[in-house]
Amino acid sequence: MRLSSIHFAAATQLCCLSTSVVAADLTIDVKDTAGAPVVDTVVYAEPVSGPAAASKKATVVIEQKGRKFLPLVSVVQAGTDIAFPNNDSVRHHVYSFSPAKSFELQLYSGVPGSPVHFDKPGTVVVGCNIHDKMVAYIHVVATSHFSKTDDAGKAVLTGLPSGKYRVKAWHYGTPQSVSLPEQLVSVTTSDEVVAFKLNAKAVPAPQ
Numbered sequence: 001m002r003l004s005s006i007h008f009a010a011a012t013q014l015c016c017l018s019t020s021v022v023a024a025d026l027t028i029d030v031k032d033t034a035g036a037p038v039v040d041t042v043v044y045a046e047p048v049s050g051p052a053a054a055s056k057k058a059t060v061v062i063e064q065k066g067r068k069f070l071p072l073v074s075v076v077q078a079g080t081d082i083a084f085p086n087n088d089s090v091r092h093h094v095y096s097f098s099p100a101k102s103f104e105l106q107l108y109s110g111v112p113g114s115p116v117h118f119d120k121p122g123t124v125v126v127g128c129n130i131h132d133k134m135v136a137y138i139h140v141v142a143t144s145h146f147s148k149t150d151d152a153g154k155a156v157l158t159g160l161p162s163g164k165y166r167v168k169a170w171h172y173g174t175p176q177s178v179s180l181p182e183q184l185v186s187v188t189t190s191d192e193v194v195a196f197k198l199n200a201k202a203v204p205a206p207q
């Protein structure tokens with residue numbers, strides 16, 4: 001009895017060692033051409049082997065407050081729902097004409113009936129029909145490994161399973177005609193840093 005349980009434990013260990021996924025963190029450092037950190041850059045890593053199976057994703061929120069969309073920039077995996085609650089006392093009319101997702105939430109206050117489903121990778125620029133200055137950017141990606149740079153222009157993609165990735169960076173200040181910068185990175189057991197120089201101004205959020 002005792003012997004067999006030891007055997008069982010050994011077998012379990014072997015099984016788990018051989019199937020365990022080695023993971024590492026990828027730090028991404030984004031600067032503009034003048035060397036200044038670029039905040040709110042969307043960064044993501046696409047496995048070269050193809051996208052992982054899609055899983056159920058939590059609903060993301062972009063609220064309207066003080067006649068602004070918060071946050072200004074969002075990154076979501078394709079297949080994600082986004083809710084657009086209006087936390088202002090004025091009504092908003094939220095829409096996008098972007099090819100990746102065109103939609104319209106007619107003039108409303110409070111929480112619209114249902115969130116909007118984003119299923120196609122690409123950039124979605126969101127506006128309000130009443131308040132011209134309101135804008136939000138959503139970058140929809142085909143990977144679960146994504147983040148946004150902080151004030152220091154840095155973002156960390158944590159727990160990347162080892163393998164090859166195309167690491168990309170997108171910023172709303174980059175001219176649309178410019179193709180996305182990308183780097184091929186081999187993730188092994190150790191953490192790595194990838195640096196991007198973007199042709200984007202470290203522009204402050206529009207007011």
Ligand SMILES: [Cu+2]
Pocket residue numbers: 091092093128129130131134
């Ligand atoms: Cu509005």
